[in-house]
Amino acid sequence: METIEKILPKDFVTDQEVRWCPGCGDYSILKQAQSVLAEIGIKREDTVFVSGIGCSSRFPYYMETYGMHSIHGRATAIASGLKAARPDLNIWIVTGDGDALSIGGNHFIHLLRRNFNVNVLLFNNEIYGLTKGQYSPTTRKGTINKSAPMGTIDHPFNPLALCMGAGGTFIARSMDRDPKHLREILLRASKHKGTSLVEIYQNCNVFNDGAFFPFTEKESKQNETIFLENNQPIIFGPSRTMGIKLDGFKPVIVNLEEGNSANDLWIHDEADPIKASILTRFFDDVTIPGHLPRPFGVFYTETRACYEDEMEAQIVTAIESKKRGNLDALLRGKNIWEIK
Amino acid sequence: MEPVQQKKISRISELKKEVTILFAGDSGDGIQLTGSQFTDTSALFGNDVSTFPDFPAEIRAPQGTLAGVSGFQLRFGSVEIYTPGDVCDVFVAMNAASLKANIKKLIPGGILIANISGFDKKNLGLAKYPEGINPLEDGSLGKFRLYTMDITKMTKAALADSGMGTKEIERSKNMFVLGFLYWMYNRSMSRSIDFFKEKFKGKPHLIEANIKVLNAGYNFGETSETFSSQYEVKPAPMPKGVYRNIMGNQATALGLIAASEKSGLGLFYGSYPITPASDILHELSKHKNFGVKTFQAEDEIAAATSAIGASFGGALGVTASSGPGIALKGEAIGLAVMYEIPLVIIDVQRGGPSTGLPTKTEQADLFQAMYGRNSEAPVAILAASSPSDCFETIFEACRIAVEHMTPVFFLSDGYIANGAEPWKFPKGDGLGKITPKFAEENPEGTPFLPYKRDSKLARPWALPGRKGFEHRIGGIEKENETGNISYDPENHQLMVKIRAEKISRIADFIPPQKINTGQEKGEVLVLGWGSTFGAITMAVKDLIGDGYSVSHAHLRYINPFPKNLGEILKNFSLVLIPEMNNGQLVSIIRDKFLVDAIGFNKIKGVPFTSEEIKKEVLRILGVSVPN
Ligand code: SF4
Numbered sequence: 025m026e027t028i029e030k031i032l033p034k035d036f037v038t039d040q041e042v043r044w045c046p047g048c049g050d051y052s053i054l055k056q057a058q059s060v061l062a063e064i065g066i067k068r069e070d071t072v073f074v075s076g077i078g079c080s081s082r083f084p085y086y087m088e089t090y091g092m093h094s095i096h097g098r099a100t101a102i103a104s105g106l107k108a109a110r111p112d113l114n115i116w117i118v119t120g121d122g123d124a125l126s127i128g129g130n131h132f133i134h135l136l137r138r139n140f141n142v143n144v145l146l147f148n149n150e151i152y153g154l155t156k157g158q159y160s161p162t163t164r165k166g167t168i169n170k171s172a173p174m175g176t177i178d179h180p181f182n183p184l185a186l187c188m189g190a191g192g193t194f195i196a197r198s199m200d201r202d203p204k205h206l207r208e209i210l211l212r213a214s215k216h217k218g219t220s221l222v223e224i225y226q227n228c229n230v231f232n233d234g235a236f237f238p239f240t241e242k243e244s245k246q247n248e249t250i251f252l253e254n255n256q257p258i259i260f261g262p263s264r265t266m267g268i269k270l271d272g273f274k275p276v277i278v279n280l281e282e283g284n285s286a287n288d289l290w291i292h293d294e295a296d297p298i299k300a301s302i303l304t305r306f307f308d309d310v311t312i313p314g315h316l317p318r319p320f321g322v323f324y325t326e327t328r329a330c331y332e333d334e335m336e337a338q339i340v341t342a343i344e345s346k347k348r349g350n351l352d353a354l355l356r357g358k359n360i361w362e363i364k
Numbered sequence: 365m366e367p368v369q370q371k372k373i374s375r376i377s378e379l380k381k382e383v384t385i386l387f388a389g390d391s392g393d394g395i396q397l398t399g400s401q402f403t404d405t406s407a408l409f410g411n412d413v414s415t416f417p418d419f420p421a422e423i424r425a426p427q428g429t430l431a432g433v434s435g436f437q438l439r440f441g442s443v444e445i446y447t448p449g450d451v452c453d454v455f456v457a458m459n460a461a462s463l464k465a466n467i468k469k470l471i472p473g474g475i476l477i478a479n480i481s482g483f484d485k486k487n488l489g490l491a492k493y494p495e496g497i498n499p500l501e502d503g504s505l506g507k508f509r510l511y512t513m514d515i516t517k518m519t520k521a522a523l524a525d526s527g528m529g530t531k532e533i534e535r536s537k538n539m540f541v542l543g544f545l546y547w548m549y550n551r552s553m554s555r556s557i558d559f560f561k562e563k564f565k566g567k568p569h570l571i572e573a574n575i576k577v578l579n580a581g582y583n584f585g586e587t588s589e590t591f592s593s594q595y596e597v598k599p600a601p602m603p604k605g606v607y608r609n610i611m612g613n614q615a616t617a618l619g620l621i622a623a624s625e626k627s628g629l630g631l632f633y634g635s636y637p638i639t640p641a642s643d644i645l646h647e648l649s650k651h652k653n654f655g656v657k658t659f660q661a662e663d664e665i666a667a668a669t670s671a672i673g674a675s676f677g678g679a680l681g682v683t684a685s686s687g688p689g690i691a692l693k694g695e696a697i698g699l700a701v702m703y704e705i706p707l708v709i710i711d712v713q714r715g716g717p718s719t720g721l722p723t724k725t726e727q728a729d730l731f732q733a734m735y736g737r738n739s740e741a742p743v744a745i746l747a748a749s750s751p752s753d754c755f756e757t758i759f760e761a762c763r764i765a766v767e768h769m770t771p772v773f774f775l776s777d778g779y780i781a782n783g784a785e786p787w788k789f790p791k792g793d794g795l796g797k798i799t800p801k802f803a804e805e806n807p808e809g810t811p812f813l814p815y816k817r818d819s820k821l822a823r824p825w826a827l828p829g830r831k832g833f834e835h836r837i838g839g840i841e842k843e844n845e846t847g848n849i850s851y852d853p854e855n856h857q858l859m860v861k862i863r864a865e866k867i868s869r870i871a872d873f874i875p876p877q878k879i880n881t882g883q884e885k886g887e888v889l890v891l892g893w894g895s896t897f898g899a900i901t902m903a904v905k906d907l908i909g910d911g912y913s914v915s916h917a918h919l920r921y922i923n924p925f926p927k928n929l930g931e932i933l934k935n936f937s938l939v940l941i942p943e944m945n946n947g948q949l950v951s952i953i954r955d956k957f958l959v960d961a962i963g964f965n966k967i968k969g970v971p972f973t974s975e976e977i978k979k980e981v982l983r984i985l986g987v988s989v990p991n
């Protein structure tokens with residue numbers, strides 16, 4: 025893909041009126057996506073946004089690129105076919121927790137294992153917004169909502185642990201309320217060759233307001249979150265005096281002011297799948313005393329062949345070994361006879 | 365018990381016009397291979413052939429049981445052959461279960477060749493013959509010409525010093541049968557010998573062993589005292605030309621590649637394994653040197669949606685399945701209707717509903733193709749009538765999908781998918797062109813309108829990568845021309861009408877319906893679609909020969925129908941529609957044309973016989989037929 029100069033975020037804005045609820049976290053994500061695309065300078069005509077169904081899935085209508093708004097859960101499968109047919113395109117999948125993890129769960133895991141070179145923005149708001157407030161596969165157990173007036177009894181998914189299990193090659197988390205971080209992560213995702221999965225905590229202020237407040241709001245953010253940096257010790261807290269140490273495979277919180285050295289802390293290594301798996305398990309309920317803080321940033325990256333490249337390579341090999349197919353020879357087959 | 369006399373036939377060469385052979389045995393007996401080898405050899409020899417493989421649903425059904433019986437019926441002749449035969453002249457039974465399951469198909473006086481080892485106590489028990497009863501010995505097969513031979517034993521003898529294990533040796537016994545039949549019908553073994561050489565490349569001991577057993581079977585025919593007649597079936601007087609043998613699924617795969625070549629669109633085939641459609645996937649995946657991309661998806665839904673994604677990118681997007689898989693694709697097909705992009709959906713029908721009869725044939729998905737989506741979602745529908753017709757019909761399906769920007773159903777079924785026949789294959793140059801409807805350049809300053817249509821009502825195909833054509837499509841109702849989301853009531857009605865009219869207008873771009881056999885006017889029109897073609901053709905030819913006023917028209921285009929179909933229907937007093945379902949085309953015909961068409965339905969998982977159709981025509985004509 026050739027890059028061009030001077031494309032601006034506003035060049036990615038369409039003439040369509042954006043129809044999310046006022047205050048919805050989606051606005052912030054849209055803005056960052058437009059800004060990141062402008063920054064990487066990919067041509068609009070080479071870019072395709074593919075979505076399923078849900079609030080987030082309206083996204084393609086607001087991006088001045090090619091776009092496919094599809095059906096519930098299938099964006100990942102549609103994008104797989106598109107990327108296989110057109111490896112040259114820059115493809116972004118926009119999906120939500122219901123779309124990707126419930127009705128489209130199957131396609132989602134298979135996309136990750138095949139490692140098509142596409143980017144996935146998983147808007148997680150822990151609720152069904154478009155259908156007006158039913159619980160989703162990420163809704164926390166016990167939450168009261170439209171379809172669970174007595175509280176949900178479903179155990180929720182841990183999305184990033186699922187992605188690790190499915191063989192994802194780029195696994196990251198960010199949030200709508202931290203535009204700077206979101207932008208940085210989207211940039212990294214766009215540069216990763218392979219399926220880049222970014223889970224974005226997105227506030228649905230209408231049906232699940234404040235679901236992520238412990239992580240996104242000033243008062244609690246610094247205690248409740250870790251911002252991962254590669255090759256750096258894991259430190260958090262308002263005055264950055266807390267850290268995580270690995271005791272065998274068990275992560276423990278240590279206080280650097282109580283005689284613990286920063287040298288003993290867990291050093292984040294994006295290339296280490298075991299450590300990344302443990303990090304995805306930092307998924308405690310924030311109301312439990314002694315719970316681990318929630319990590320944000322890039323958990324894991326891996327360089328692995330992309331499906332579409334291997335598909336193309338087989339075609340090249342077949343042409344090299346058998347020559348480009350000849351239609352007449354194919355129709356004729358191996359055994360023929362003539363009636364005179 | 366009176367021992368059955370082994371009848372002797374004098375050693376002369378008898379001339380036969382046509383012969384139907386049924387090979388049957390355990391699914392592990394290599395029946396399909398034996399059948400297909402005999403078919404290829406006969407086709408190469410110049411006979412017209414038609415085949416009907418019939419296998420059990422379970423891959424490893426318990427050995428020796430009725431559930432495990434595999435069959436291959438093959439008819440070949442020096443005359444035109446339209447079906448694999450209603451009954452058979454020769455029946456090779458490899459074990460007791462296969463005899464029990466199929467003996468009703470053998471004509472009185474027919475030749476029955478039975479493998480003695482397959483009738484031991486164990487096999488008789490598995491076939492549920494009462495204790496102490498062996499049909500080969502109790503006289504119950506008296507009306508047939510029974511020849512028993514110990515095929516297993518003779519195969520073992522032929523391979524005694526081959527160093528092969530007993531299991532491996534036993535597996536070659538089908539080649540003994542093949543060799544024997546080659547002798548019986550005076551056929552050359554060279555085609556099969558070449559086949560072994562190719563199949564077992566690098567395994568010389570297997571090549572040698574198979575040739576040895578094949579020879580042993582042939583020589584047994586020549587030297588044995590028990591069996592002493594050969595038959596001759598001369599080449600058929602087929603139209604001049606060069607032929608090959610082809611199976612339906614194979615023809616479908618070739619047709620897709622041809623359509624890809626003629627349209628200049630890369631072929632993307634999204635599929636999930638399912639009987640009886642998987643062979644198309646297998647065949648296509650061998651032809652990557654045509655740039656073919658086969659994608660074995662995680663499920664049927666992904667198979668369909670990936671093809672839609674590929675089509676958006678400019679590929680010839682194709683997805684295939686059988687009935688239950690098509691049900692899963694329904695929502696995706698509806699999306700393609702809204703997107704208005706090319707998508708070819710292949711349905712190789714099988715017995716249903718649900719899992720139904722996976723290895724048996726049926727034509728009961730016509731309603732599904734026609735109506736199987738939410739709301740008003742019309743698509744074009746074409747059906748193939750024979751194994752080789754799959755080629756032309758799928759090519760046509762691709763042409764319509766690409767030129768009219770629409771999903772198109774291609775219906776085949778298990779019977780023609782696995783059946784084979786000689787095919788006077790075309791030259792690439794002789795195939796029509798397929799012209800994709802790529803968006804034309806916009807006059808400077810005017811926006812691209814993704815839903816602005818041409819006279820066919822097809823919208824332009826603008827592929828990602830083209831500057832100035834960036835657009836968004838979706839499953840939400842869209843505004844006419846702009847394609848923007850629209851909830852406007854008037855617009856919705858307009859769009860529903862346009863989408864329906866777009867499909868109707870395809871009728872302007874397809875050939876008129878012709879009468880396949882018989883006169884343009886008359887008493888009875890037998891109207892068929894799909895794989896009933898052969899049986900109807902035979903029946904109608906016979907009836908005409910007997911002086912009845914009967915004609916046959918066979919539909920390739922079911923939605924829309926050819927424009928002259930209504931006229932044709934009016935030219936006959938009676939319209940009979942035989943279908944392997946509970947009456948689907950007949951409902952559509954009655955609905956569209958208000959004709960009192962008569963349905964004739966067989967829903968048994970097996971094709972019509974021509975006799976059945978003949979009798980039904982006579983019945984509606986009021987001619988009394990003795991049973
Ligand atoms: S319902 Fe929730 S997620 Fe949907 S647009 Fe409104 S605030 Fe956003």
